[in-house]
Amino acid sequence: MYYPTTRVLTVLEMLQSHQTIGGAEIARRLEVDVRTARRYIAMLEELGIPIVADRGRHGGYRLTPGFKLPPLMLSTDEALSIMLGLLAARKLGLAAHAPGVEGALAKIDRVLPETVRDKVRAVEETLIWDLRERTDAGLGTALVLTLSLAARERHSVALCYRRHDGEQTERVFDPYGLVCRHGRWYATGHCHLRQDLRLFRLDRVMEAKALATDFERPEDFDVLGAVLTALGSVPKHFPLEVVIHTSLERARWVISAGIAVLEECETGGVLVRGYAENLDWIAQLFASLGCRLEVRRPPELRDALRRLAGNLTEWADAP
Structure with missing residues (x-):
């Protein structure tokens, strides 16, 4: 289009x-x-x-003979902003219908100073786009550049991070990659403070400083998969544990890793574990699978399923 x-x-x-x-x-x-x-x-x-x-x-x-567009002088922030917009257009599939996207990317890349080009390429190589929904969160380019370069060069960073409760912590972090998803930016990698894999929202990063310390990223690490799994495990109002009697492949087709964690049961079926806030929506999601399910918790989900069944029966019997 x-x-x-x-x-x-x-x-x-x-x-x-x-x-x-x-x-x-x-x-x-x-x-x-x-x-x-x-x-x-x-x-x-x-x-x-x-x-x-x-x-x-x-x-x-x-x-008109002699007419020429004036040259463009772009700062690092401006060049990065333009490149991010063009890369997003490519990820959305616009490049297939607007060849100018690829042409603009190539032209800007040719004229960028080497230092700026290297920073832009670091973002292109390390940032993963998940654009199934509109992305509108704004971040300073300095933070994106710092984490992208560190992820590409395998350098640790010192983070000042504000948790959801407002507490600020200092930690050393090995960034494995960045993901832009559903209007938010995330970085995943190894946190030295917790000695484990952690997910950080970039809008909560108060400061990031590259360190001279090197790190090794696990081979074939799935950055997007790690982010989706972490998001699906974030505690919400209702802890969710349901067994659905279908294949793991079909369950994944309907329930993304950003919603819950899926595991095959030894006795058959798929165990869905996670957290939920809107149980009526979760009930509709499970119903769309069209298979038998066993609700282990929360008990309120049973009520949501009954409400859905009642609504469907009422709508089916309506004249």
Whole structure:
């Protein structure tokens, strides 16, 4: 799916790369009609781009001779912001329909100073996007760069972290990777304070400082899987323990690791362990599996299942 801004910029790119290009050719490349192509030309003219329209059989549109877009001077923060936006567009699949995404990535990469390019590539190599929902959390680029570089170079970092209860702690952390998911940024890795694998929300990191200490990341470590498992184990209002009589593969298709931890039972079925706040929603989730289940806890989930069954019966009998 194209967006108007993307198409207008694409038209400008065509004008810069061709001495003259016809309206029909612009329309063909953008897969629009000629009148829409003319509208994009008019939008560029409104932005102050000097375009000459040559009439006739061999006419078309061209930029005024000698016209050149002014050079862009990007700071590290600006370059990182643009690259993150373009990388997100690629992850969302927009690059398949807007070739300008890949072209813009390549052009910016070519002109970036080596120091800035190295930082941007560190983010690209270490950050995992899980964009099934809108991502809108803002973070300082300095923190993202520090943790991304440390994860790529295998350097420990000193963290000042604010817990959910407001307490601040100091710890040494070995970052294995970063994940952007559901509007939040996370870093997972080995925490020296707890001597275990830990998940940290980046919006709670007060300060991060790279250390000279090296670390070894476990081979084939699944960064996204570790984050989803940790999120599914975060204590909420109701501890959840349910056995569902289906295959592990089918259970994973419906219940993601971010919701609960799934384990195969020796006696058959799948044990679902985790925490929940909205039991009515959990009841609907289990019902969508269409299989027998055994509720071990909480007992309130049984009430939620009964409410759902009652609603379904009432809706089915409604005239």
